[in-house]
Amino acid sequence: MAYEVNGKSIEVDEEGYIINLDEWNEDLAGMLAESEGVNMTPEHWEVVNFLREYYAEYQIAPAVRVLTKAITKKLGAEKGNNKYLYELFPYGPAKQACKIAGLPKPTGCV
Amino acid sequence: MSEVMDLPGDDEEYASGVVKKFMFVNRKAPHGSIYALEVLEMVLISAAFDQDVHLAFIDDGMYQIVKGQDPTGINQKNFSKTFRALDGYDIEKLYVEREGMEERGLTEDDFLVDVEVISQAEMAELMNGMDVVLSA
Amino acid sequence: MKFGILVNEGPYNHQAVDSAYQFAKAAIAKGHTVSRVFFYYDGVHNANKLLEAPQDERQIGKLWAEMAKEHGVDLVVCVAAGLRRGLKEETLAEGFRISGLGQLIEVGIQADRMMTFGD
Amino acid sequence: MLHTVNKSPFERNALASCLAHATDGAAILLIEDAVYGATKGTSVAAKVEAAAAKCKVFVLGPDLAARGMSEDKLIDGITVVDYEGFVDLTVEHSVVQAWL
Numbered sequence: 001m002a003y004e005v006n007g008k009s010i011e012v013d014e015e016g017y018i019i020n021l022d023e024w025n026e027d028l029a030g031m032l033a034e035s036e037g038v039n040m041t042p043e044h045w046e047v048v049n050f051l052r053e054y055y056a057e058y059q060i061a062p063a064v065r066v067l068t069k070a071i072t073k074k075l076g077a078e079k080g081n082n083k084y085l086y087e088l089f090p091y092g093p094a095k096q097a098c099k100i101a102g103l104p105k106p107t108g109c110v
Numbered sequence: 111m112s113e114v115m116d117l118p119g120d121d122e123e124y125a126s127g128v129v130k131k132f133m134f135v136n137r138k139a140p141h142g143s144i145y146a147l148e149v150l151e152m153v154l155i156s157a158a159f160d161q162d163v164h165l166a167f168i169d170d171g172m173y174q175i176v177k178g179q180d181p182t183g184i185n186q187k188n189f190s191k192t193f194r195a196l197d198g199y200d201i202e203k204l205y206v207e208r209e210g211m212e213e214r215g216l217t218e219d220d221f222l223v224d225v226e227v228i229s230q231a232e233m234a235e236l237m238n239g240m241d242v243v244l245s246a
Numbered sequence: 247m248k249f250g251i252l253v254n255e256g257p258y259n260h261q262a263v264d265s266a267y268q269f270a271k272a273a274i275a276k277g278h279t280v281s282r283v284f285f286y287y288d289g290v291h292n293a294n295k296l297l298e299a300p301q302d303e304r305q306i307g308k309l310w311a312e313m314a315k316e317h318g319v320d321l322v323v324c325v326a327a328g329l330r331r332g333l334k335e336e337t338l339a340e341g342f343r344i345s346g347l348g349q350l351i352e353v354g355i356q357a358d359r360m361m362t363f364g365d
Numbered sequence: 366m367l368h369t370v371n372k373s374p375f376e377r378n379a380l381a382s383c384l385a386h387a388t389d390g391a392a393i394l395l396i397e398d399a400v401y402g403a404t405k406g407t408s409v410a411a412k413v414e415a416a417a418a419k420c421k422v423f424v425l426g427p428d429l430a431a432r433g434m435s436e437d438k439l440i441d442g443i444t445v446v447d448y449e450g451f452v453d454l455t456v457e458h459s460v461v462q463a464w465l
Contacts, residue, residue, distance in 0.1 A: 058195035107326035272448035
Protein backbone atom coordinates (compact mmCIF):
# COMPACT_ATOMS: atom_id res chain seq x y z
CA MET A 1 0.00 0.00 0.00
CA ALA A 2 1.21 3.53 -0.75
CA TYR A 3 0.11 7.16 -0.66
CA GLU A 4 0.72 9.61 -3.49
CA VAL A 5 2.12 12.70 -1.83
CA ASN A 6 3.10 15.62 -4.08
CA GLY A 7 3.84 13.24 -6.92
CA LYS A 8 5.90 10.93 -4.74
CA SER A 9 4.78 7.50 -3.64
CA ILE A 10 5.22 6.76 0.08
CA GLU A 11 4.81 3.20 1.23
CA VAL A 12 2.89 2.21 4.35
CA ASP A 13 2.12 -1.24 5.79
CA GLU A 14 -1.34 -2.83 5.80
CA GLU A 15 -2.25 -0.93 8.97
CA GLY A 16 -1.07 2.39 7.61
CA TYR A 17 2.26 2.69 9.43
CA ILE A 18 4.97 4.29 7.33
CA ILE A 19 7.67 1.87 6.12
CA ASN A 20 10.59 4.30 5.80
CA LEU A 21 10.47 6.79 8.68
CA ASP A 22 12.61 9.31 6.75
CA GLU A 23 9.91 9.77 4.10
CA TRP A 24 7.39 11.30 6.51
CA ASN A 25 6.10 14.80 5.81
CA GLU A 26 3.15 16.90 6.94
CA ASP A 27 1.13 16.22 3.80
CA LEU A 28 1.40 12.50 4.40
CA ALA A 29 0.39 13.05 8.03
CA GLY A 30 -2.76 14.80 6.80
CA MET A 31 -3.62 11.87 4.55
CA LEU A 32 -2.95 9.30 7.28
CA ALA A 33 -5.15 11.32 9.64
CA GLU A 34 -7.93 11.47 7.07
CA SER A 35 -7.86 7.69 6.65
CA GLU A 36 -8.18 7.43 10.44
CA GLY A 37 -11.14 9.81 10.43
CA VAL A 38 -9.13 12.44 12.30
CA ASN A 39 -9.43 16.07 11.24
CA MET A 40 -6.08 17.68 12.03
CA THR A 41 -6.44 20.87 14.10
CA PRO A 42 -3.60 22.87 15.70
CA GLU A 43 -4.22 20.82 18.87
CA HIS A 44 -3.68 17.59 16.93
CA TRP A 45 -0.50 18.97 15.40
CA GLU A 46 0.72 19.95 18.84
CA VAL A 47 0.57 16.31 19.96
CA VAL A 48 1.95 14.92 16.69
CA ASN A 49 4.87 17.34 16.76
CA PHE A 50 5.46 16.54 20.39
CA LEU A 51 5.68 12.82 19.55
CA ARG A 52 8.10 13.50 16.70
CA GLU A 53 10.32 15.55 18.97
CA TYR A 54 10.17 12.88 21.65
CA TYR A 55 11.12 10.22 19.14
CA ALA A 56 13.97 12.29 17.72
CA GLU A 57 15.34 12.80 21.20
CA TYR A 58 14.87 9.32 22.68
CA GLN A 59 14.40 6.93 19.71
CA ILE A 60 11.22 5.43 21.17
CA ALA A 61 7.53 6.24 21.23
CA PRO A 62 6.62 7.02 24.83
CA ALA A 63 4.27 4.87 26.87
CA VAL A 64 0.98 6.74 27.28
CA ARG A 65 1.53 7.62 30.92
CA VAL A 66 4.99 8.92 30.07
CA LEU A 67 3.48 10.93 27.23
CA THR A 68 0.82 12.51 29.42
CA LYS A 69 3.40 13.39 32.04
CA ALA A 70 5.72 14.92 29.45
CA ILE A 71 2.88 16.88 27.84
CA THR A 72 1.81 18.16 31.24
CA LYS A 73 5.32 19.42 31.78
CA LYS A 74 5.48 21.17 28.43
CA LEU A 75 1.90 22.19 27.62
CA GLY A 76 0.08 22.09 30.95
CA ALA A 77 -2.13 19.67 32.88
CA GLU A 78 -5.29 20.47 30.88
CA LYS A 79 -3.57 18.82 27.88
CA GLY A 80 -1.49 16.21 29.69
CA ASN A 81 -4.27 13.75 30.44
CA ASN A 82 -5.87 10.72 28.84
CA LYS A 83 -9.26 12.35 28.36
CA TYR A 84 -7.85 15.20 26.29
CA LEU A 85 -5.64 12.88 24.21
CA TYR A 86 -8.46 10.40 23.54
CA GLU A 87 -10.74 13.23 22.45
CA LEU A 88 -8.15 14.17 19.85
CA PHE A 89 -7.28 10.58 18.91
CA PRO A 90 -10.26 8.33 19.68
CA TYR A 91 -8.32 5.10 19.03
CA GLY A 92 -5.63 6.16 21.43
CA PRO A 93 -2.51 8.29 21.23
CA ALA A 94 -0.23 5.22 21.17
CA LYS A 95 -1.75 3.77 18.02
CA GLN A 96 -3.32 6.65 16.15
CA ALA A 97 -1.14 9.64 16.96
CA CYS A 98 2.06 7.63 16.52
CA LYS A 99 0.86 6.44 13.12
CA ILE A 100 0.07 9.98 11.97
CA ALA A 101 3.38 11.18 13.39
CA GLY A 102 5.23 8.58 11.35
CA LEU A 103 6.68 6.68 14.29
CA PRO A 104 7.32 2.92 14.25
CA LYS A 105 4.39 0.63 14.93
CA PRO A 106 4.06 -0.25 18.62
CA THR A 107 5.02 -3.90 18.97
CA GLY A 108 2.87 -4.66 21.96
CA CYS A 109 5.88 -4.85 24.23
CA VAL A 110 6.69 -1.25 24.95
CA MET B 111 -2.35 -11.65 18.81
CA SER B 112 -5.21 -11.04 21.15
CA GLU B 113 -3.03 -11.94 24.13
CA VAL B 114 -1.17 -8.69 23.69
CA MET B 115 -4.31 -6.88 24.71
CA ASP B 116 -4.54 -8.76 28.00
CA LEU B 117 -1.34 -7.13 29.15
CA PRO B 118 -1.24 -4.27 31.51
CA GLY B 119 -0.55 -1.98 28.64
CA ASP B 120 0.05 1.68 28.32
CA ASP B 121 -3.12 2.81 29.97
CA GLU B 122 -3.49 0.18 32.60
CA GLU B 123 -1.35 -0.25 35.66
CA TYR B 124 -0.43 -3.66 36.95
CA ALA B 125 -2.15 -3.70 40.28
CA SER B 126 -0.85 -6.67 42.26
CA GLY B 127 0.29 -4.42 45.06
CA VAL B 128 3.55 -6.39 45.21
CA VAL B 129 6.67 -4.29 44.79
CA LYS B 130 9.83 -6.27 44.27
CA LYS B 131 13.37 -5.08 43.88
CA PHE B 132 14.32 -5.85 40.28
CA MET B 133 17.83 -5.54 38.95
CA PHE B 134 18.79 -5.63 35.31
CA VAL B 135 22.47 -6.47 35.08
CA ASN B 136 24.16 -5.13 31.96
CA ARG B 137 27.53 -6.71 31.25
CA LYS B 138 27.58 -6.59 27.47
CA ALA B 139 28.67 -3.84 25.13
CA PRO B 140 26.14 -2.38 22.68
CA HIS B 141 25.99 -2.89 18.88
CA GLY B 142 28.20 -6.01 18.66
CA SER B 143 25.16 -8.02 19.73
CA ILE B 144 21.50 -7.24 20.30
CA TYR B 145 21.46 -7.96 24.05
CA ALA B 146 21.82 -4.34 25.19
CA LEU B 147 18.94 -3.14 23.00
CA GLU B 148 16.55 -5.92 24.01
CA VAL B 149 17.40 -5.55 27.72
CA LEU B 150 16.43 -1.92 27.41
CA GLU B 151 13.04 -2.99 26.06
CA MET B 152 12.63 -5.18 29.15
CA VAL B 153 13.54 -2.26 31.38
CA LEU B 154 11.00 0.03 29.71
CA ILE B 155 8.16 -2.44 30.09
CA SER B 156 9.06 -3.05 33.74
CA ALA B 157 8.16 0.60 34.37
CA ALA B 158 4.49 -0.19 33.77
CA PHE B 159 4.53 -2.58 36.74
CA ASP B 160 5.58 -0.03 39.36
CA GLN B 161 8.42 -2.16 40.66
CA ASP B 162 11.60 -0.94 42.36
CA VAL B 163 13.85 -1.11 39.28
CA HIS B 164 17.65 -0.98 39.41
CA LEU B 165 20.07 -0.98 36.48
CA ALA B 166 23.62 -2.15 37.04
CA PHE B 167 26.33 -1.42 34.50
CA ILE B 168 29.35 -3.58 35.09
CA ASP B 169 32.11 -4.94 32.86
CA ASP B 170 31.48 -4.01 29.20
CA GLY B 171 27.86 -3.11 30.01
CA MET B 172 28.92 0.44 30.84
CA TYR B 173 29.86 1.00 27.19
CA GLN B 174 26.08 1.08 26.55
CA ILE B 175 25.84 4.51 28.14
CA VAL B 176 28.96 6.29 26.90
CA LYS B 177 28.40 9.59 25.14
CA GLY B 178 28.87 10.20 21.44
CA GLN B 179 27.64 6.90 20.00
CA ASP B 180 26.75 7.19 16.32
CA PRO B 181 25.85 3.80 14.85
CA THR B 182 24.42 5.16 11.57
CA GLY B 183 27.49 3.90 9.69
CA ILE B 184 26.79 0.33 10.82
CA ASN B 185 23.06 0.52 10.05
CA GLN B 186 22.05 0.32 13.69
CA LYS B 187 19.63 2.36 15.69
CA ASN B 188 21.12 4.80 18.21
CA PHE B 189 19.31 3.41 21.22
CA SER B 190 21.83 5.00 23.58
CA LYS B 191 19.51 8.01 23.38
CA THR B 192 16.75 5.94 24.94
CA PHE B 193 18.62 5.71 28.23
CA ARG B 194 17.90 9.41 28.64
CA ALA B 195 14.16 8.67 28.51
CA LEU B 196 14.35 6.39 31.57
CA ASP B 197 13.98 9.32 33.92
CA GLY B 198 10.52 10.00 32.43
CA TYR B 199 9.65 6.35 33.10
CA ASP B 200 10.58 6.88 36.77
CA ILE B 201 13.59 4.61 36.41
CA GLU B 202 16.29 6.54 38.18
CA LYS B 203 18.45 3.96 39.94
CA LEU B 204 21.39 3.51 37.59
CA TYR B 205 24.66 2.20 38.99
CA VAL B 206 28.09 1.99 37.42
CA GLU B 207 30.88 0.06 39.08
CA ARG B 208 33.97 2.15 39.79
CA GLU B 209 36.52 -0.64 39.29
CA GLY B 210 35.16 -1.48 35.85
CA MET B 211 35.03 2.19 34.94
CA GLU B 212 38.68 2.70 35.83
CA GLU B 213 39.66 -0.53 34.11
CA ARG B 214 38.19 0.92 30.91
CA GLY B 215 39.70 4.37 31.31
CA LEU B 216 36.26 5.94 31.72
CA THR B 217 35.10 8.65 34.10
CA GLU B 218 31.65 9.73 35.23
CA ASP B 219 31.74 12.50 32.60
CA ASP B 220 31.81 9.93 29.82
CA PHE B 221 28.24 8.79 30.50
CA LEU B 222 25.19 10.27 28.81
CA VAL B 223 22.90 9.74 31.80
CA ASP B 224 23.20 10.46 35.50
CA VAL B 225 24.56 7.40 37.23
CA GLU B 226 25.69 6.59 40.72
CA VAL B 227 29.24 5.32 40.71
CA ILE B 228 29.71 2.67 43.40
CA SER B 229 32.49 0.29 44.37
CA GLN B 230 32.51 -3.38 43.52
CA ALA B 231 31.84 -4.21 47.17
CA GLU B 232 28.85 -1.85 47.22
CA MET B 233 27.57 -3.39 43.99
CA ALA B 234 27.84 -6.86 45.52
CA GLU B 235 25.84 -5.71 48.55
CA LEU B 236 23.24 -4.07 46.32
CA MET B 237 22.82 -7.31 44.35
CA ASN B 238 22.38 -9.27 47.58
CA GLY B 239 19.42 -7.09 48.47
CA MET B 240 17.48 -7.75 45.25
CA ASP B 241 14.42 -9.97 44.80
CA VAL B 242 14.82 -10.61 41.08
CA VAL B 243 18.01 -10.32 39.02
CA LEU B 244 17.71 -10.51 35.25
CA SER B 245 20.75 -10.61 33.03
CA ALA B 246 21.62 -11.01 29.39
CA MET C 247 8.00 -23.32 45.14
CA LYS C 248 7.01 -21.42 41.98
CA PHE C 249 9.67 -20.87 39.32
CA GLY C 250 9.80 -18.48 36.39
CA ILE C 251 12.39 -19.15 33.69
CA LEU C 252 13.85 -16.81 31.08
CA VAL C 253 15.43 -18.44 28.03
CA ASN C 254 17.69 -16.11 26.05
CA GLU C 255 19.08 -18.40 23.36
CA GLY C 256 17.87 -20.48 20.44
CA PRO C 257 17.93 -24.24 19.98
CA TYR C 258 21.40 -24.69 18.48
CA ASN C 259 24.01 -22.00 19.02
CA HIS C 260 24.10 -22.49 22.73
CA GLN C 261 23.30 -24.98 25.47
CA ALA C 262 21.15 -22.47 27.39
CA VAL C 263 17.76 -23.83 26.35
CA ASP C 264 18.79 -27.38 27.24
CA SER C 265 20.04 -26.31 30.65
CA ALA C 266 16.73 -24.52 31.17
CA TYR C 267 14.78 -27.61 30.14
CA GLN C 268 16.77 -29.96 32.39
CA PHE C 269 16.37 -27.53 35.26
CA ALA C 270 12.61 -27.26 34.72
CA LYS C 271 12.29 -31.05 34.49
CA ALA C 272 14.19 -31.53 37.75
CA ALA C 273 12.16 -28.82 39.49
CA ILE C 274 8.90 -30.49 38.49
CA ALA C 275 10.26 -33.90 39.52
CA LYS C 276 10.95 -32.45 42.96
CA GLY C 277 7.35 -31.27 43.30
CA HIS C 278 7.89 -27.61 42.43
CA THR C 279 5.89 -25.63 39.90
CA VAL C 280 7.30 -24.03 36.77
CA SER C 281 4.66 -21.42 36.15
CA ARG C 282 6.05 -19.77 33.04
CA VAL C 283 8.96 -20.02 30.64
CA PHE C 284 9.56 -16.80 28.74
CA PHE C 285 11.44 -16.99 25.44
CA TYR C 286 13.33 -13.82 24.57
CA TYR C 287 16.19 -12.76 22.26
CA ASP C 288 17.02 -15.69 19.95
CA GLY C 289 15.18 -17.86 22.47
CA VAL C 290 12.06 -17.24 20.37
CA HIS C 291 13.48 -19.63 17.73
CA ASN C 292 12.72 -22.55 20.07
CA ALA C 293 9.04 -21.98 19.36
CA ASN C 294 9.28 -22.24 15.57
CA LYS C 295 7.12 -25.07 14.27
CA LEU C 296 9.22 -25.38 11.13
CA LEU C 297 12.21 -26.69 13.11
CA GLU C 298 13.18 -30.13 11.94
CA ALA C 299 16.05 -31.64 13.87
CA PRO C 300 17.58 -34.90 12.59
CA GLN C 301 15.92 -37.93 14.26
CA ASP C 302 18.96 -38.65 16.41
CA GLU C 303 18.90 -35.18 18.02
CA ARG C 304 16.56 -33.90 20.69
CA GLN C 305 13.44 -32.00 19.50
CA ILE C 306 13.60 -29.20 22.01
CA GLY C 307 10.39 -27.43 20.98
CA LYS C 308 8.42 -30.66 21.29
CA LEU C 309 9.99 -31.44 24.67
CA TRP C 310 8.84 -28.07 26.00
CA ALA C 311 5.36 -28.53 24.54
CA GLU C 312 5.03 -31.96 26.20
CA MET C 313 6.13 -30.54 29.53
CA ALA C 314 3.65 -27.71 29.14
CA LYS C 315 0.83 -30.12 28.43
CA GLU C 316 1.60 -32.46 31.30
CA HIS C 317 2.49 -29.91 33.94
CA GLY C 318 0.68 -26.74 32.97
CA VAL C 319 3.79 -24.73 32.15
CA ASP C 320 2.93 -21.49 30.35
CA LEU C 321 5.29 -21.14 27.36
CA VAL C 322 5.39 -17.52 26.26
CA VAL C 323 7.27 -16.07 23.30
CA CYS C 324 7.97 -12.34 23.22
CA VAL C 325 6.02 -10.69 20.41
CA ALA C 326 8.60 -7.99 19.63
CA ALA C 327 11.61 -10.32 19.72
CA GLY C 328 9.58 -12.79 17.66
CA LEU C 329 8.59 -10.28 14.99
CA ARG C 330 12.25 -9.26 14.57
CA ARG C 331 13.11 -12.90 13.90
CA GLY C 332 10.15 -13.84 11.73
CA LEU C 333 8.22 -15.74 14.37
CA LYS C 334 4.49 -15.09 14.33
CA GLU C 335 1.27 -17.04 14.84
CA GLU C 336 1.72 -18.73 11.44
CA THR C 337 5.08 -20.21 12.41
CA LEU C 338 4.38 -20.82 16.08
CA ALA C 339 4.63 -24.40 17.33
CA GLU C 340 1.81 -25.98 19.31
CA GLY C 341 2.02 -25.43 23.04
CA PHE C 342 3.51 -21.93 22.85
CA ARG C 343 1.77 -18.58 22.86
CA ILE C 344 2.90 -15.14 21.75
CA SER C 345 2.57 -12.25 24.16
CA GLY C 346 4.30 -9.17 25.44
CA LEU C 347 7.33 -8.61 27.63
CA GLY C 348 4.96 -7.74 30.45
CA GLN C 349 4.52 -11.49 30.91
CA LEU C 350 8.17 -11.75 31.92
CA ILE C 351 7.97 -8.98 34.49
CA GLU C 352 4.71 -10.44 35.76
CA VAL C 353 6.21 -13.87 36.40
CA GLY C 354 9.19 -12.16 38.02
CA ILE C 355 6.76 -10.58 40.46
CA GLN C 356 4.66 -13.70 41.04
CA ALA C 357 7.27 -16.47 41.12
CA ASP C 358 9.35 -17.34 44.17
CA ARG C 359 12.46 -17.72 42.02
CA MET C 360 13.37 -16.29 38.64
CA MET C 361 15.99 -18.16 36.61
CA THR C 362 17.90 -16.89 33.57
CA PHE C 363 19.53 -19.17 31.01
CA GLY C 364 21.47 -17.50 28.23
CA ASP C 365 24.79 -16.93 26.55
CA MET D 366 22.50 -15.58 46.84
CA LEU D 367 23.18 -18.24 44.21
CA HIS D 368 25.40 -17.27 41.30
CA THR D 369 25.43 -19.41 38.18
CA VAL D 370 28.29 -19.13 35.70
CA ASN D 371 28.23 -20.74 32.27
CA LYS D 372 31.38 -19.50 30.49
CA SER D 373 34.81 -21.03 30.31
CA PRO D 374 37.12 -18.80 32.38
CA PHE D 375 39.66 -19.06 29.55
CA GLU D 376 37.28 -17.41 27.11
CA ARG D 377 35.38 -14.72 29.03
CA ASN D 378 35.47 -12.90 32.34
CA ALA D 379 32.10 -14.16 33.66
CA LEU D 380 33.71 -16.33 36.35
CA ALA D 381 36.18 -13.62 37.39
CA SER D 382 33.39 -11.06 37.59
CA CYS D 383 31.20 -13.46 39.53
CA LEU D 384 33.97 -14.23 42.02
CA ALA D 385 34.56 -10.51 42.51
CA HIS D 386 30.88 -10.02 43.41
CA ALA D 387 30.19 -13.14 45.45
CA THR D 388 30.05 -12.25 49.13
CA ASP D 389 30.82 -14.55 52.06
CA GLY D 390 28.36 -17.39 52.33
CA ALA D 391 27.11 -17.09 48.76
CA ALA D 392 26.87 -20.16 46.55
CA ILE D 393 28.43 -20.42 43.10
CA LEU D 394 27.37 -23.07 40.62
CA LEU D 395 29.48 -23.73 37.53
CA ILE D 396 27.44 -25.02 34.58
CA GLU D 397 27.97 -25.54 30.84
CA ASP D 398 31.45 -24.37 29.74
CA ALA D 399 32.19 -22.91 33.18
CA VAL D 400 32.87 -26.44 34.46
CA TYR D 401 36.34 -26.17 32.88
CA GLY D 402 37.14 -23.77 35.69
CA ALA D 403 36.55 -26.44 38.36
CA THR D 404 39.61 -28.59 37.72
CA LYS D 405 42.98 -28.52 39.46
CA GLY D 406 46.12 -27.19 37.88
CA THR D 407 44.62 -24.48 35.68
CA SER D 408 45.66 -20.84 35.60
CA VAL D 409 42.46 -19.87 37.43
CA ALA D 410 42.57 -22.67 40.03
CA ALA D 411 44.06 -20.46 42.76
CA LYS D 412 41.21 -17.96 42.40
CA VAL D 413 38.59 -20.70 42.48
CA GLU D 414 40.25 -22.28 45.53
CA ALA D 415 40.16 -18.94 47.32
CA ALA D 416 36.48 -18.58 46.43
CA ALA D 417 35.77 -22.09 47.71
CA ALA D 418 37.17 -21.03 51.06
CA LYS D 419 34.66 -18.22 51.59
CA CYS D 420 31.73 -19.33 49.40
CA LYS D 421 30.25 -22.71 48.58
CA VAL D 422 31.30 -23.73 45.07
CA PHE D 423 29.36 -26.34 43.13
CA VAL D 424 29.70 -27.84 39.68
CA LEU D 425 27.00 -29.48 37.58
CA GLY D 426 27.81 -33.19 37.15
CA PRO D 427 26.11 -33.77 33.79
CA ASP D 428 28.05 -30.85 32.29
CA LEU D 429 31.33 -32.25 33.66
CA ALA D 430 30.60 -35.70 32.31
CA ALA D 431 29.58 -34.34 28.92
CA ARG D 432 32.99 -32.66 28.61
CA GLY D 433 35.06 -35.59 29.83
CA MET D 434 36.18 -33.75 32.95
CA SER D 435 36.85 -36.28 35.64
CA GLU D 436 35.44 -35.66 39.10
CA ASP D 437 38.68 -36.72 40.78
CA LYS D 438 40.52 -33.82 39.19
CA LEU D 439 38.25 -31.28 40.83
CA ILE D 440 39.61 -28.57 43.09
CA ASP D 441 39.22 -29.54 46.75
CA GLY D 442 36.08 -28.13 48.31
CA ILE D 443 34.00 -28.14 45.12
CA THR D 444 30.82 -30.20 45.34
CA VAL D 445 29.26 -31.98 42.38
CA VAL D 446 25.47 -31.67 42.04
CA ASP D 447 22.98 -32.97 39.47
CA TYR D 448 20.02 -30.96 38.13
CA GLU D 449 17.96 -31.83 41.20
CA GLY D 450 20.80 -30.54 43.35
CA PHE D 451 20.76 -27.39 41.20
CA VAL D 452 17.06 -26.99 42.01
CA ASP D 453 17.78 -27.46 45.73
CA LEU D 454 20.39 -24.70 45.59
CA THR D 455 17.87 -22.29 44.11
CA VAL D 456 15.44 -23.16 46.90
CA GLU D 457 18.09 -22.54 49.56
CA HIS D 458 19.01 -19.14 48.13
CA SER D 459 16.34 -16.50 47.62
CA VAL D 460 17.95 -14.81 44.60
CA VAL D 461 19.68 -16.35 41.64
CA GLN D 462 21.95 -14.37 39.38
CA ALA D 463 23.20 -15.73 36.08
CA TRP D 464 26.65 -14.57 34.96
CA LEU D 465 26.40 -14.98 31.20
